[in-house]
Structure formats: structure tokens, C-alpha cells
Amino acid sequence: MKHFFLGSIFLVLLFFNLPYTLAAHHDQPALLLIPTANIVAPIEAHGLSQNGELILPENNNSVTWFQNSSFPGERGNAVIAGHVDTKKGRAIFYSLPKLRKGDTFFIQKKSGKMMSFTVTKTAVYERNQFPVNKVFGSSSKRTVHLVTCTGLFNKAEGTHADRLLVTATLNPFSH
Structure with a gap:
């Protein structure tokens, strides 16, 4: 009887938490709006490529939310990246x-x-000095990191020399 009671409590807790959990994790970020920089960008969810690099959208007017990072607005570090330029x-x-x-x-x-x-x-x-652990690691805050390339373009390596990191926190009453 004791096991049935504890099992029933577990099922009730699971039942009442399930809709919130599913809703929270199915309500993905869709659009990034940055008035100061005149940026309005659709957000695509992507992971890492086979060589361990973040997959960026083929459309250079979109950005990537790293789907293995936190959801924007939830506790932890959410990472959103986009291209600075193209050929x-x-x-x-x-x-x-x-x-x-x-x-x-x-x-x-x-x-x-x-x-x-x-x-x-x-x-x-x-x-090569980008703070990967800080950006992709855990956090107790509700943080979003915006990441892009900057600096001189190195043709031999096919990338820019530097990375720009913009860190922001969720405003109170926003979630």
C-alpha cells in the first residue's frame, strides 16, 4: 500500500507538471528584435556540425539558437549566433x-x-581566446549570449580573427 501511495503521488506530480514542461520546451524562440541595431531576424534552432562547430543558417538574414543551450528566458545560458557578413x-x-x-x-x-x-x-x-566555458556553461541567471565574428577576415582560415560577444539578462516581469 505504501508503494502505491508514493507511486500515485509521483504520477499526480508528473501529470500536473507535464503540460508546463512540454509547453515550456515547445515554445521555441522564433524572432529576434534589436531596435538599437535595426535587426529583425527569424530564429532557427540548430546544433553542432560533425566537426563541432555551431551550425548557422544558410539564410544570412536569420540567426541560430543553439538548441543544446538553455531556452531564452529560462535559467541558464541561451546562445544565439549569426553571420556578420558573407562574400x-x-x-x-x-x-x-x-x-x-x-x-x-x-x-x-x-x-x-x-x-x-x-x-x-x-x-x-x-x-582562440573566446570564453567557451562561460558562454556555453551553466548559469543560475537567465542569460542570452549573442555571438558573431568581427575583426579582419583571414582568407587562409576562412574566418574572422575575432568574436563579438553581447551578454544580456532577462528583464524582470518579462517571463
Whole structure:
């Protein structure tokens, strides 16, 4: 009887938490809006390529939410990346360097729910000095990291020398 009772409590807790859990994890980020930089970008969910690099959208006017990172607005680090340029010119994150500490941007989820984030830090890192563990590691805060290339383009390596990192936290009353 004791096992039945404990099992029943577990099932009840699972039942009442299940809709919230499923809803929270099916309400993916859909649109990034950064007024300061004139950026409006659809958000695609991607993982890592076979060589361990974050997959970016083929459409240079979209951005990637790293689906193995936290959902924007939830506890932890959410990572959103986009191209700065292409062989043909500017891409979606070309004007990302305009963001400064205190600026606000928005992420709209597929449900239409809008969240706002305030920039807490912007920094440029040499590509090989990028703080991977900090950006992709765990956090007790509700943080979004926006990432793009910057600096000189190295033709031999096929990438830019530096990375721009914009860090922001969820505004209270936004979730």
C-alpha cells in the first residue's frame, strides 16, 4: 500500500507538471528584435556540425539558437549566433557592434510571447581566446549570449580573427 501511495503521488506530480514542461520546451524562440541595431531576424534552432562547430543558417538574414543551450528566458545560458557578413556583403549581425550596456532587445517565442533582455556586457575576443566555458556553461541567471565574428577576415582560415560577444539578462516581469 505504501508503494502505491508514493507511486500515485509521483504520477499526480508528473501529470500536473507535464503540460508546463512540454509547453515550456515547445515554445521555441522564433524572432529576434534589436531596435538599437535595426535587426529583425527569424530564429532557427540548430546544433553542432560533425566537426563541432555551431551550425548557422544558410539564410544570412536569420540567426541560430543553439538548441543544446538553455531556452531564452529560462535559467541558464541561451546562445544565439549569426553571420556578420558573407562574400556578397553584410549579413544579419553586421550592426550588432552598435549594442551597448543598458540597451534592450526582444525575443518573441512561437506562441507570440515577447521577452525583453538588457545588455550587461559587450566584449571582443580573439577567436582562440573566446570564453567557451562561460558562454556555453551553466548559469543560475537567465542569460542570452549573442555571438558573431568581427575583426579582419583571414582568407587562409576562412574566418574572422575575432568574436563579438553581447551578454544580456532577462528583464524582470518579462517571463
